[in-house]
Amino acid sequence: MERGVLGELIADLAAEFDSLRVLITSGTDLVRPTPAVGWDIRSSVSHLIGCDLLAKEAIAAPDEFQRARPATDDGLAELLESHIAARRDLPAKDLRQEWDEAFAALLRAFASSCRDENVPWFGPPMSPATLATARLMEYWAHGQDVADALKIVRQPTDRIRHVCHLGFVTFEFSFVNRGLPVPPSPPRVELRLPSGLPWVRGPEDGRALVTGDALDFALVVTQRRHRSDTSLTCRGEVAEQWLAIAQCFAGPPGPGRAPSEVPY
Template sequence: MSEAGAVLADLTEESEELDALVAGLPAERWATPTPAAGWTLAHQIAHLAWTDQKALLAATDPDRFLRVAVPEALAAPLTFVDEGAEAAAQAPPAELLQSWRAGREALREALTQWPAGDKLPWYGPPMSVASMASARLMETWAHGQDVADALEVTRTPTARLRHIARIGVRTRNFAYSVHHLTPPEEEFRVELRAPWGSPRSSAAESGGGRELWAYGPQDAAQRVTGDALEFCLLATQRAHRADLPSLRAEGADAERWLGIAQAFAGPPGTGRPSTAKGGAR
């Protein structure tokens, strides 16, 4: 299976797992608030459905995406995402769920048929199919975490986290830039303990009985180590650093990065407040 095909398969599994969390809920439960201020369960699913539709437009009619969707975003860069979620969330829950299901399946088919080597237009730089699928998986997982937290459900981490971890590492310089900081010139070493039972990936090394997802030069002075789930929660800003005890930084630059890490596009996120005793550190 190609890299893009593997990511698309993981995206399908991630979407189905989230679907199972909301599919059996009565309509009134879709109004349950989530940790994202002002967003209910309906907003979370609506956001995913809305973004899938934009990605589908980019894959099926690139010219229209550039001619219509991009100018709309530029006209309201700080609000267009929230406005899209708000509008889609007004649909009845059953209709919203069906829209999300149909849209993500249409997107999967469109990305499967996209010419190999070509890139899709997007709101930022053009993206390969593998990158687009990885980004959709990251968002699905992150917003799924909001849903799980709202429903007080604990999800079992899977090997699909490797896609999110990779994005978290690759967006290091972006995190610095959105905070108006100069990114460090040297690479960091990042070593993350994968979930139990994760298959070996091309970036994995054996370590401590669990797979180790490793990035960057082994002799790097700036290092980050810890649990892959905790790193993904940090990079998607679904948990506060003080609540992620396994994450460790060696070096001032690495320490700074763990305070600003952001895997998603847009301005600096507000993150989540700490639930640790004694508050944020």
């Protein structure tokens, strides 16, 4: 992957950070619950801070990251919970400052990374570009939770294509993660980006097909909306099965959102 692609991803990641940070001011009620059960706005930001610091360490000090990486899902869950617990009482001003510093450190690590060297993470190692895409996806998904909590309708941008990309390439993972047999081929996915441009992946002659808005697809694969609350259309059993369990983030199977679980 060319360095220019990584540079574009880093720029889009920074823009996603900015779009979320502007929603959270010194006067924001950080304990306002989000649609993610058990998570408030502070939890969402604290989680992002902790994962930014982990990603920075994975890039800058991979050996140290691997030595400290939890060996089990339970250990990972405890680590992620510690990021939230450690910042539970931070005032908004201090939380925002720590967030700024952690994200800036992550960007510096990406800027100094070698595109040909994989980065260790939770699961298989990945390229810096893939890690940047994963961080962007998390910022977009948790940003959606915060926007929903604040009853703000965000204007989608074509940066959402990165989330759609992860949603498509994790087709197999979505089945394996639930112990289900993996269909021999993914559906074709034909989406409209916010700009109106098409975004297409998958076999041209595939019997299964998913069509609709890129925003709706991103909401489903990040489990921020139930498929029935979107305008996505499916053709074929494989497409129906996939959208019911789609998950583009690491970890055990997510519970997803109930139908019509939209705050406004």
